[in-house]
Amino acid sequence: MPVFLNATDPDFETAFAALLGAKREDSVDVDDVVAGIIADVRARGDAAVIELTAKFDRLELTPETLRFSEAEVEALVAQVPDHERAALELAAERIRAYHVRQMPQDHSWTDPEGAMLGWRWTPVSAAGLYVPGGLASYPSSVLMNAIPAKVAGVERLAIVVPTPNGVANPLVLLAARIAGVNEIYRIGGAQAVAALAYGTQTIAPVDKITGPGNAFVAAAKRRVFGKVGIDMIAGPSEILVIADADNDPDWLALDLLSQAEHDESAQSILITDSPAMAKAVAAAVERNLATLERRAIAGPSWRDFGAIITVPDLDMAVELSNRIAPEHLELCVADADAMSARITHAGAIFLGAWTPEAIGDYVGGPNHVLPTARSARFSSGLSVLDFLKRTTLARMTPAALRAIGPAAETLAISESLEAHGLSVRARLNRLNE
Amino acid sequence: MPVFLNATDPDFETAFAALLGAKREDSVDVDDVVAGIIADVRARGDAAVIELTAKFDRLELTPETLRFSEAEVEALVAQVPDHERAALELAAERIRAYHVRQMPQDHSWTDPEGAMLGWRWTPVSAAGLYVPGGLASYPSSVLMNAIPAKVAGVERLAIVVPTPNGVANPLVLLAARIAGVNEIYRIGGAQAVAALAYGTQTIAPVDKITGPGNAFVAAAKRRVFGKVGIDMIAGPSEILVIADADNDPDWLALDLLSQAEHDESAQSILITDSPAMAKAVAAAVERNLATLERRAIAGPSWRDFGAIITVPDLDMAVELSNRIAPEHLELCVADADAMSARITHAGAIFLGAWTPEAIGDYVGGPNHVLPTARSARFSSGLSVLDFLKRTTLARMTPAALRAIGPAAETLAISESLEAHGLSVRARLNRLNE
Numbered sequence: 004m005p006v007f008l009n010a011t012d013p014d015f016e017t018a019f020a021a022l023l024g025a026k027r028e029d030s031v032d033v034d035d036v037v038a039g040i041i042a043d044v045r046a047r048g049d050a051a052v053i054e055l056t057a058k059f060d061r062l063e064l065t066p067e068t069l070r071f072s073e074a075e076v077e078a079l080v081a082q083v084p085d086h087e088r089a090a091l092e093l094a095a096e097r098i099r100a101y102h103v104r105q106m107p108q109d110h111s112w113t114d115p116e117g118a119m120l121g122w123r124w125t126p127v128s129a130a131g132l133y134v135p136g137g138l139a140s141y142p143s144s145v146l147m148n149a150i151p152a153k154v155a156g157v158e159r160l161a162i163v164v165p166t167p168n169g170v171a172n173p174l175v176l177l178a179a180r181i182a183g184v185n186e187i188y189r190i191g192g193a194q195a196v197a198a199l200a201y202g203t204q205t206i207a208p209v210d211k212i213t214g215p216g217n218a219f220v221a222a223a224k225r226r227v228f229g230k231v232g233i234d235m236i237a238g239p240s241e242i243l244v245i246a247d248a249d250n251d252p253d254w255l256a257l258d259l260l261s262q263a264e265h266d267e268s269a270q271s272i273l274i275t276d277s278p279a280m281a282k283a284v285a286a287a288v289e290r291n292l293a294t295l296e297r298r299a300i301a302g303p304s305w306r307d308f309g310a311i312i313t314v315p316d317l318d319m320a321v322e323l324s325n326r327i328a329p330e331h332l333e334l335c336v337a338d339a340d341a342m343s344a345r346i347t348h349a350g351a352i353f354l355g356a357w358t359p360e361a362i363g364d365y366v367g368g369p370n371h372v373l374p375t376a377r378s379a380r381f382s383s384g385l386s387v388l389d390f391l392k393r394t395t396l397a398r399m400t401p402a403a404l405r406a407i408g409p410a411a412e413t414l415a416i417s418e419s420l421e422a423h424g425l426s427v428r429a430r431l432n433r434l435n436e
Numbered sequence: 437m438p439v440f441l442n443a444t445d446p447d448f449e450t451a452f453a454a455l456l457g458a459k460r461e462d463s464v465d466v467d468d469v470v471a472g473i474i475a476d477v478r479a480r481g482d483a484a485v486i487e488l489t490a491k492f493d494r495l496e497l498t499p500e501t502l503r504f505s506e507a508e509v510e511a512l513v514a515q516v517p518d519h520e521r522a523a524l525e526l527a528a529e530r531i532r533a534y535h536v537r538q539m540p541q542d543h544s545w546t547d548p549e550g551a552m553l554g555w556r557w558t559p560v561s562a563a564g565l566y567v568p569g570g571l572a573s574y575p576s577s578v579l580m581n582a583i584p585a586k587v588a589g590v591e592r593l594a595i596v597v598p599t600p601n602g603v604a605n606p607l608v609l610l611a612a613r614i615a616g617v618n619e620i621y622r623i624g625g626a627q628a629v630a631a632l633a634y635g636t637q638t639i640a641p642v643d644k645i646t647g648p649g650n651a652f653v654a655a656a657k658r659r660v661f662g663k664v665g666i667d668m669i670a671g672p673s674e675i676l677v678i679a680d681a682d683n684d685p686d687w688l689a690l691d692l693l694s695q696a697e698h699d700e701s702a703q704s705i706l707i708t709d710s711p712a713m714a715k716a717v718a719a720a721v722e723r724n725l726a727t728l729e730r731r732a733i734a735g736p737s738w739r740d741f742g743a744i745i746t747v748p749d750l751d752m753a754v755e756l757s758n759r760i761a762p763e764h765l766e767l768c769v770a771d772a773d774a775m776s777a778r779i780t781h782a783g784a785i786f787l788g789a790w791t792p793e794a795i796g797d798y799v800g801g802p803n804h805v806l807p808t809a810r811s812a813r814f815s816s817g818l819s820v821l822d823f824l825k826r827t828t829l830a831r832m833t834p835a836a837l838r839a840i841g842p843a844a845e846t847l848a849i850s851e852s853l854e855a856h857g858l859s860v861r862a863r864l865n866r867l868n869e
Contacts, residue, residue: 087850090843097840101553104545110537119787120534120801125780127814141851174850210813229669232814236662251866257859264855296854343829347558354552354831357863361856362832365844368553369828380643381560381665383826393816395802396776398787399795407530410523411798417520417607418574421729422697423794426690430790433684 005288005309007281010319019312023326023377027239027268027308037222040193041201048203055194060136060167064189066205071176071187080177087174094366095146095181101368102154105387111396118403121396126156127232129207130390131199132184133214133224134175136165136191142178143364147371147385148213149182155390160184161209163199165191191216196223200231211390215372234389235382238375239268242360243329245320246284247336248277250356255280256287258333261361263304264297270308272327274320281311321345328379331360350379401434438721438742440714443752452745456759456810460672460701460741470655473626474634481636488627493569493600497622499638504609504620513610520607527799528579528614534801535587538820544829551836554829559589560665562640563823564632565617566647566657567608569598569624575611576797580804580818581646582615588823593617594642596632598624624649629656633664644823648805667822668815671808672701675793676762678753679717680769681710683789688713689720691766694794696737697730703741705760707753714744754778761812764793783812834867 008018043051049066056062071079083091111121132148134140145162152160162179164171166189179187188206190198196216202208212224213234224233242262246255259271275281288305292298314320321342324332328348336342339354346352350373353360364371372385399408408427415424441451476484482499489495504512516524544554565581567573578595585593595612597604599622612620621639623631629649635641645657646667657666675695679688692704708714721738725731747753750769757765761781769775772787779785783806786793797804805818832841841860848857 086846090846090850093840093843094847097547100547104543105555107540112537114530114533114801118800122538122802123776128780143847143851229809229811232811251862254859254862257855257862260855261853261859264853291855291858296852301855339831343556346827347561348825349827351828351830354829357834357837358830358832359859359863361848361853361859362837362841362844363828363830364853364856365847366840367551367830367832368547369555369830373828374825376662378662378665379825379827381825384828386826388821392781392807392812392814393819394779394782394812395784395796395806395817396787397784397791397796397800397802398772399791399800401790404790404795407526407799408795410526411795413519413523414527414576414798415794417523418576419729420694420697420794422690422693422724422734423797425724426687426694426792426794429684429687429690430792 005305005311008310008312010312010314019323022310025308027270033218033222037193037219037226041197041223041226044194044197044203045201049205052190052194052198052203055192056190059192060165062166062169062189069188069190069205071189076176076180076187079171079173080180082173083177088177091142091146091174091178091181094143095150097366097368098146098150099154102151102387106154107388107391116403116406117400119396119398122393123396124391124393127211127390127392128157129159129161129209130157131209131212132160132162133196133212133216133220134162134164135216136167140164140172140175142172142174143371144215145175145178146182149179149184151370151385151387152390153183155387157390159186159209161186161188161199161206163188163190163195165189165195193219193223196220196227200227213385213389234372234385235374235378237372239266239270241270241329241375242331242333243272243274243324243327244333244335245317245324245342246273246275246280247317248280249337250280250335252280252283252287253291254356254359255284255335256291258359259284259288259309260291260295260301260305261359262331263301263309264295267300267303268308269304271305272310272312274312274314274323276314276317276320278313281313285311317342324349328377330373330375330379331363333358333360348379350374350384404430405434438738438744441743441745443745443747452756455743458741460703466651466655470626470652470659474630474656474659477627477630477636478634482638485623485627485631485636488625489623492625493598495599495602495622502621502623502638504622509609509613509620512604512606513613515606516610521610524575524579524607524611524614527576528583530799530801531579531583532587535584535820539587540821540824549836549839550833551840552829552831555826556829557824557826560644560823560825561590562592562594562642563590564642564645565593565595566629566645566649566653567595567597568649569600572648573597573605573608575605575607576804577648578608578611579615582612582617584803584818584820585823586616588820590823592619594619594621594632594639596621596623596628598622598628626652626656629653629660633660646818646822667805667818668807668811670805672703673698674703674762674808675764675766676705676707676757676760677766678750678757678769678775679706679708679713680750681713682770683713683768685713685716685720686724687789687792688717688768689724691792692717692721692742693724693728693734693738694792695764696734696742697728700733700736701741702737704738705743705745707745707747707756709747709750709753711746714746718744750775757782761810763806763808763812764796766791766793781812783807783817837863838867
């Protein structure tokens, strides 16, 4: 059974704090193993990657077969049925259209002192995208990672995807192709992350690595951070649904289950001001769970981490939501726009009951890589900005330097940085000659 | 002696690669100590912070004196001479004016299918700023961290600054006050980072921690990352000066030394197409080093990590610069704007010889917290974006769902995520009833 809370109960605050603080993931300590793998790949390059792939993926490769050939990709993507291809293309088009709008502008201006100031955005030169193999090998994630990179202008985009026993997912390859990626390596795990970060004889190093992965991949990304940029380390998925009395309990139940089916550690929470709706959704979840294909995953998630919270009014729902800072937030209420304006922390908001979260996973347009584990308090979902960086610009004129240089000199002296002050003074002296 | 390289030498590529790969910082492994400190602060709160402050800073505090009182701040800032106050105020005003322009816009639109899409930016609720004590206690860094946070709209901004033996830096407190920070704690080290991240009885937790610090602070920031957001982990400072023959060697020498004086591990590089200028700058550095207050720091930095590279033409200077991806880049050339447009990776560019890098440290306006150690390949300097996060928005109409919902269902089924598909299908069925 999930947790049932009533916000008017005297012990609610304690129970809610426990819900907020609940640790849903066992942190497996694989750091030493990963450190060894990275050192090995740095030292031996391809040879290490090939050896580790044979060991972990039961797949014998050579430097020549690390990368999928064009012909292989062609043959695999030809297997994808037309309706799946069309769906992927629609998703790609919508994701691209959304992310194009995120492109930031360069900006420069001249200030009253005559100094030119501004900034300029440039793309990362090369990015690597990790795609998990097996059960969690999602073509939608390929689109969500690769398209923002391409929109940002990243010239070289390399994908690594393990193919245990040599079995590749044609949809993943098709997604890569649709997104404009040509460089695809059939490797995974910490060895793939190390190869992307440090390069090998056949794999050129990249500057940024994004994409989800298991504990080994996460530990490897943490370790190579600094040598390259990484995206966030994602935790298990979460959804918060805020609903009033005017909803179909089955819709809400399926929305809750669509997070629960991701992972036994996923969390689905309903907040409602209607005790009747709370009951009806609880019943609908059980009813749907009974036949759900992934009930062995969704069931434990719902039982162990699910929650239904009844609140006296929707103001309190907003307040609790802002404390949770959910990854996904559905507002199934009469005036979703008004409520949305009061949400201060959330990865993505889905407005109104006609917007199931699953739309956002695939075809909505916004990115589905979002901050988990309450990190929406301080971070954002993946965007084109993750593949861009900003260079600040400044140009002084003699007059501008005369106006503001003395203050710089004063502060340099106050910080005991004499050469800083002298570098300004030498120029000011020239002006006074 | 610094390294002298000539790009036309046959072994240049090897020597340049060695320069790029040089490890300038000893990584002190303080991770276990830091883990213990964080656990202690989480377990005992104020008591642990007070005990550790007595031990490391030789300062006896109580829960009541952890924080500077208004009267104490008042008394300390009254000691700041007028010309220093005026310089700080000018700097603050210019930094604010620059960062205000960085504020991103919210955006929403309705697409051809009738779906509303967009995003909204919101500030982090509370940020903590680490300010080092002792020699590297820079008031300018307080401005550079606190002002972007205030401009972003962060409501609560707490500063931690250690005061070894109880000695506080009045300019740091004045900078905090000018930047609009009122909450200032006289604590430092890993214990201060832990207190900001997890909170204690008297210090409320924050959502984001920024600011420079020593190895303990850096290790603590890495460890609390995830619980809170952090800024980059900065390495030693660097400057690259690209100069043609038409320059004053003394200006360039002082610019190189203004990085070298920061830290024995700092790196200063000159690239020039003029062998005569290369020689003249080398001599000017030695001449200025002889009397420089911080020659004991700047000397080793220049000797161990400094470099002067002669290139056949300035095109090659651009190419080498893009491989270095410098934190600070001065373009002391005839057409700095044209050269700047070809720079693909740099934290900050200073255009023309009238723009010494030191201007950017204090009063230029752009932020002086910039990516070091070649990380300008994938990251940017501090900005208002570090204190904001983006929530994506989506609202379907029945018609929009009818148009794009089937593709979502197809992809959900292809990814074996049945509940995802059902959550869309339940709504589509309603439309077909």
